Amino acid sequence: MPSKDPDEMLRAPRKAGVTHGDFDLISIGDLLYSHPMADNANPEFQKVLAIVRSGDVTIGNQEGVFMDLKTFKGEAYGPGQLWGEATLAKDMRAMGVDMVSVANNHSFDWGPEGLLETRRLLDAAGMVHSGGGASLEQARRAGILTTPKARVALVSVASSFKPNATANDPMGEVPARPGISTLRTRKIILITPAQMAMVRKLATELASTLAPAPPADSTEVTLGDQIYRLSDKSGLHYDMDLYDHAALLKAVRDGKDAADLLVFTIHAHESPTGFDDDTPAPPDFLIKLFHDVVDAGADVVMGGGPHSLRGIEIYKGQPIFYGMGVFFIKGEIKALQETAFQVFPDATGKAPPPEPPEQSVRRGGNPASWYDGMVASTEFRDGKPVLIRLYPLDVGNTYDRTRRGNPHLADPENARRILAMLQRESALLGTKIEIEGTTGVIRLGMIHKE
Template sequence: MYQQGVDVLMRDEGFDNVGSTATNVADGFTIVAVGDLMVRRPVTKNRTAGFGPIAEILRDADATFGNLETNIFDIRAFTGSPQAEHGGSYHVGPPELGPDLKAMGFNVLARANNHSFDWGVEGMRETSRVLDQNGIIHAGVGDNLAQAGAARYLETARGRVALVSFAATFTPMSRACDQAGEAPGRPGLAALRLANSIVVSPEMIQDLKRIRDALPDSMPGREDQDQVVLAGATYKTGDQVKYSFRADPRDAADILRNVRQGKQFSDFLIATNHGHEPGNWSQELPDYEQSFAHALIDAGADAYVGHGPHQLRGIEIYKGRPIFYSLGNFIFDNLQTVEGADYFDEFGMNPKVDTVADLLVEAMKEFPGAVYYESIITVSRFEQNQLAELRLYPVELGYSKRLANRGVPCLAPMPQAEAILRRLQKLSKPFGTEITIENGVGVIRLNTVGTNSRDDAAGSHVCAAD
């Protein structure tokens, strides 16, 4: 589906190596990648939470990446407002998050996600200001589509790192667009629109056709024989009942071009996608994603990082480059004291009677079970421009703790760490990925060049007791 576009993007332009997709970093280059950062408070000063050993891992990399799902501003001075659309709660944290994220070790963050515009353009711009002020590179949002989709660059001692951030899950009004004639561009995020259809059996299609034909506004005969559009939903025939997704070819082409250009001006490029499809309940990826991740790597990406469904999905190694289909939640902090009135309305609550904590207790019922509070830190090490080793450090986010203490990661204790890694082994097996478990740490080895620079003793530091 995407190969023709990749072939066009990789055409010879008459300059040596201008279209090269090769990794070009110094030996020992490491990238740490984690999932969603739903962070509402500084965490580095809280020594009782067991975050210290985590921060050591984050700081020990050339590039440390996460997906920022929080707006950052001082609510007392904020001139914007919560929007009529939100990504499922109005995420916001104080300006102190800027230096705290830097202190954790993060130096490159994705911004394109369903919470990017919870607080409108003002929230987006204020968050950008705080990150810029703290020297954290970020990508995925901007004052028009060209800015939102462009690669942003981090200078490291072992090479220049680029980030291209886009979202398959987003609120409709948050999508950026470019200028058209006299009409100005629109601030927003870089979006990958998806056309969703529901695959059903041939017998089900016939039943749906009878329902459609019985409706007063029916216009039968205008559709493919194996497809029905009913009440705005598209159904098509297949062997298994499931959801199916098709990426918008215009968005896909823009993203592939941005990846290609980003790699032309960098030594290592991260392509990152925020998507909840087919749903937060699923440990399997949507049917469009694997082919698109491969196309992104073919176009120049050195790593693909997925996040969004709030739980782990499998890991694939494609052409010697890592693909993380979902890294789950890294910080799933519920310590938020500010919420928009619309969110209270959704749960039939009154902000003059009910507290934000009351509201969040109800909202978090969407994520039942510890699986949403277990994740990994990935450390990818490169030698001779090849991925030599992946190390996977299991973390847990305190599912059993009270609301005010839940959501901050610590290294998982041994029995839990092994259970997390066994689940990840199972999820990664369909991609041909073999993960060994060594002292509570997952290891994927691709070649034997160089030596491991990390002390596994970090695995012995686990969560502090409540």
């Protein structure tokens, strides 16, 4: 039986990081794109790639999967499938990306066949990856890249994922199932005593043999599929599955034992207000999880999922990026017939008149915050991070399709605006960001947070 005690994985001291000489790790956001970009000659885009290529290792999240649809043997799943050309693995390598996570809410848009084909193409391009596999053991296992200055391990997981996306190991006569490494969570609505009295009353009125009335002094009530828990103030809390939590910490420990540095990534759309891409504050479970993975051995933590940036915390000397945002946001969505042909009658009982074509990838337009990004450069010395440089990105919030969704270095005005937001959100996490021109700087030697 696997452990369901996360604390078991935290009893031994963490293994310190090791680097041979100065080492620069570049972190970027979601690679959410569908067609090759490395050869794009735009000089502003090439300035961004120069930073991506400037480090010893560059890590990002490969959002979705890619394959040649003419030869693909699998099927599409869900209301909309993010898709990319089969050449994207080579394209990412050409841009300077060395390691990617493949665990996210689009990993199973094309079923197990799409995920496994993406992994095959990544292997063929020499790209190290983690977060997906033919079994859960393979999906949780760290991907490891050997460089002249350090062996770098990558452990990746998603807490936001499609049904049946979780990889499984063999169990009894049941064979292994391909999928991704997932962290199961359950959302708890925290309510005040007065609110709990109303929930108990409603649950009592709706009680049945299969759903009996809650006790009069109950502090937790399940109503339908939702759990309500008594608290001194209302809000949202997320419980982490104990098996998944413990297994992730074990993966971090095992990965760090096999490497010099370890990076942990998660794709998590959850927020303090629900499933929301536009909330700068992290949900409570991420704070607990990120502190735990650092205690288990992670040297850098990269949060992703929200297409918006979040603050940065320095915990026990190690950087935690709660939200890296996007690097590209120009993915191509392929629709199934069941979603392409779906119209309900309006108030007249007839089909509503056709709407003008959308200029955005989302009805009504994407939030502006989705087009603020960053590249983070973490400099290590003797295995310890000593300096972080933040390069704000303008990811093209325009209807011009040749520019929209492509990262450029932000102009001075936008750079100051993005950095001011990161300053504000990071200060809430105890981190000071200095602004030097159009670049943010965090000096870790000045921070001693336990």
